[in-house]
Amino acid sequence: MATSTVMRFTVADYVIFALLLIFSSVIGLFYALSGGRQRTTQEFLLAGRSMTFLPVALSLLASFQSAVAILGVPAEIYTFGTEYWFLGCSYFLGLLIPAHIFVPMFYRLKITSTYEYLELRFNKATRLCGTLTFIFQMVIYMGLVLYTPALALNAVTGFDLWGAVLTMGLVCTLYTALGGLKAVIWTDVFQTLVMFSGQLAVIIIGAKEAGGIGEVWRIAKNNGKISGIDLNPDPFERHTFWTLSFGGVFMMLALYGVNQAQVQRYLSSQTEKQAILSCYVVFPCQQLVLAMGCILGLVMFARYGENGPLQQGYVNASDQMVLYFVMDILQHYPGLPGLFIACLFSGALSTISSAFNSLAAVTMTDLVKPQYPHMTEARATLISKCLALGYGLLCLGMAYIASLMGPVLQAALSIFGIVGGPLLGIFCLGMFFPMANSTGAISGLVAGLIMAFWIGIGGFISKRAPLSFVNATTIQNISTSLTTATMTTVNLTTVAPSNGLTGLKKFYSLSYMWYSGHNAATVVIVGLLVSFLTGPVKGEDVNPSLVFPVLRYLLFFLPERCKEKLSCGVRYHPASNEPSLQHSLVPTKEPNGVINNDVTRGEEKQKFASEPPMEVEIRKEDQAAEILQETSL
Numbered sequence: 141m142a143t144s145t146v147m148r149f150t151v152a153d154y155v156i157f158a159l160l161l162i163f164s165s166v167i168g169l170f171y172a173l174s175g176g177r178q179r180t181t182q183e184f185l186l187a188g189r190s191m192t193f194l195p196v197a198l199s200l201l202a203s204f205q206s207a208v209a210i211l212g213v214p215a216e217i218y219t220f221g222t223e224y225w226f227l228g229c230s231y232f233l234g235l236l237i238p239a240h241i242f243v244p245m246f247y248r249l250k251i252t253s254t255y256e257y258l259e260l261r262f263n264k265a266t267r268l269c270g271t272l273t274f275i276f277q278m279v280i281y282m283g284l285v286l287y288t289p290a291l292a293l294n295a296v297t298g299f300d301l302w303g304a305v306l307t308m309g310l311v312c313t314l315y316t317a318l319g320g321l322k323a324v325i326w327t328d329v330f331q332t333l334v335m336f337s338g339q340l341a342v343i344i345i346g347a348k349e350a351g352g353i354g355e356v357w358r359i360a361k362n363n364g365k366i367s368g369i370d371l372n373p374d375p376f377e378r379h380t381f382w383t384l385s386f387g388g389v390f391m392m393l394a395l396y397g398v399n400q401a402q403v404q405r406y407l408s409s410q411t412e413k414q415a416i417l418s419c420y421v422v423f424p425c426q427q428l429v430l431a432m433g434c435i436l437g438l439v440m441f442a443r444y445g446e447n448g449p450l451q452q453g454y455v456n457a458s459d460q461m462v463l464y465f466v467m468d469i470l471q472h473y474p475g476l477p478g479l480f481i482a483c484l485f486s487g488a489l490s491t492i493s494s495a496f497n498s499l500a501a502v503t504m505t506d507l508v509k510p511q512y513p514h515m516t517e518a519r520a521t522l523i524s525k526c527l528a529l530g531y532g533l534l535c536l537g538m539a540y541i542a543s544l545m546g547p548v549l550q551a552a553l554s555i556f557g558i559v560g561g562p563l564l565g566i567f568c569l570g571m572f573f574p575m576a577n578s579t580g581a582i583s584g585l586v587a588g589l590i591m592a593f594w595i596g597i598g599g600f601i602s603k604r605a606p607l608s609f610v611n612a613t614t615i616q617n618i619s620t621s622l623t624t625a626t627m628t629t630v631n632l633t634t635v636a637p638s639n640g641l642t643g644l645k646k647f648y649s650l651s652y653m654w655y656s657g658h659n660a661a662t663v664v665i666v667g668l669l670v671s672f673l674t675g676p677v678k679g680e681d682v683n684p685s686l687v688f689p690v691l692r693y694l695l696f697f698l699p700e701r702c703k704e705k706l707s708c709g710v711r712y713h714p715a716s717n718e719p720s721l722q723h724s725l726v727p728t729k730e731p732n733g734v735i736n737n738d739v740t741r742g743e744e745k746q747k748f749a750s751e752p753p754m755e756v757e758i759r760k761e762d763q764a765a766e767i768l769q770e771t772s773l
């Protein structure tokens with residue numbers, strides 16, 4: 141089969157594809173003209189805090205599920221077998237912890253940007269560092285998300301590369317800037333459904349052509365593509381059960397716990413319950429999406445075996461294989477190739493729109509408003525819209541850089557770990573360690589980022605270098621001669637690290653699935669060390685609504701007196717095991733969303749300092765009196 145004859149679009153394909161773009165824009169227009177007409181930042185950035193769990197859940201799912209995963213997961217399974225599927229295990233803790241720790245914390249603070257938390261807990265400078273790191277992360281990621289489907293489309297169908305990038309960038313900028321978060325969430329819902337149907341269509345037809353899903357599984361099994369559980373605890377192994385299911389938890393926390401795009405969706409929920417529920421609903425959806433990606437990989441293997449389109453030279457990167465496969469099997473089904481292209485674009489659009497809106501949110505609340513606190517609401521909203529537009533143009537430029545990043549799935553997950561990991565670390569430092577101070581937080585973040593880029597770039601270079609300069613047979617020759625050499629000299633080296641690397645090389649070979657955990661841990665450790673050296677914060681000076689008592693929570697069965705000791709002096713609500721944040725002091729906010737920091741923080745601190753310890757006893761005895769006391773403040 142020659143490439144040129146297979147890859148033709150029919151009118152039906154173009155129509156379906158155009159419908160996606162038109163429908164998305166219509167949703168944007170609808171929310172620009174209905175409801176509050178996007179005239180306040182509360183509506184533009186937080187959908188008026190009026191959403192229910194179902195659209196929020198589908199939107200959460202869509203935020204980090206783009207064409208990168210749709211093309212990358214099947215390619216990964218096709219090449220390396222089903223090991224990657226164990227990532228699904230990480231979704232348990234990776235969604236339960238956000239649902240019960242991060243969501244309640246952020247929701248009760250009534251903030252707009254997660255980085256407001258960093259200012260409440262530490263100081264302005266910490267908030268600024270967090271914001272800038274986040275912007276950096278999302279801008280590189282967006283480049284990758286925009287470029288991946290455009291490149292695949294270009295390579296397989298000859299579709300104009302920059303035409304595709306521009307179409308996506310512009311349509312998305314349009315509906316995001318017009319319709320605000322409501323439009324983003326509802327287009328996400330629609331686009332998620334398109335993603336499901338596109339992949340499902342390919343799986344059904346692909347499996348049918350291969351002789352049924354049982355046959356697909358049999359072929360994969362006979363060729364050793366169905367991996368068992370690899371229980372090797374070595375964190376330097378790229379994929380094992382542990383790297384995926386535990387390393388993956390930290391990646392999920394960085395995304396679902398503290399990433400602004402997701403937190404903004406929790407905050408847009410009507411109630412805290414709805415926000416938590418959306419986390420639960422996203423779990424089965426996430427499993428389904430992962431399963432579909434993996435099965436698609438197996439279906440593809442059933443058709444080509446080891447001699448795939450990449451090996452035959454029809455495409456030149458593994459990420460283009462899926463699209464080649466789709467065009468190959470769907471050629472007799474007019475409209476279905478178009479549905480799959482729509483599916484890829486849906487993945488990209490839903491991710492980029494979330495990124496635009498979250499970037500507009502942090503830039504507005506963290507960078508612009510603190511400088512111009514008396515800005516009118518109309519002006520602030522106009523600037524938010526311009527920001528969404530500006531980021532749209534910026535990410536078009538970033539798409540070029542993405543062309544240098546190699547296999548896209550691993551590149552995306554590495555970005556989550558390299559930049560998202562340190563951000564997760566600074567939030568954990570603030571929430572779980574009451575003694576951490578702002579000097580510690582900033583030094584920790586800087587140390588974490590240095591560590592992240594060192595290991596990330598080191599890993600990238602040391603992995604790529606031999607592959608691009610030496611061909612495969614030379615490597616094989618070298619490695620066989622090396623093995624014989626080592627075997628004849630020192631027998632002990634057989635127990636050496638898995639891939640025989642030492643020193644820095646070994647360090648660089650850390651599995652990318654551990655990047656989030658490793659970098660977050662660096663931030664916490666350095667943060668704590670520096671905090672202890674520069675004067676740790678006293679427990680009673682910390683606002684209990686800003687810290688989470690992990691030890692009290694885990695050791696709930698201990699008597700109250702022991703738990704008090706574990707609290708590091710923080711005055712949590714003593715009457716319940718699950719510390720209630722409701723009655724603690726939440727900073728007041730002006731209607732336009734700016735926190736009234738200077739005044740409120742001063743007062744809070746004073747109140748906590750002057751509160752006599754006896755009051756704790758009073759609270760326990762008389763809940764009603766306590767509520768009265770606090771509401772009268």
Ligand SMILES: CC(C)(CO)[C@@H](O)C(=O)NCCC(=O)O
Pocket residue numbers: 204205206207208209210285395426491549552553
């Ligand atoms: C991030 C997870 C693991 C979970 O949401 C998955 O959606 C994924 O593999 N995303 C890859 C990046 C992307 O698709 O843009």
Ligand code: NA
Pocket residue numbers: 202203204205206207486487488489490491492
């Ligand atoms: Na998406």
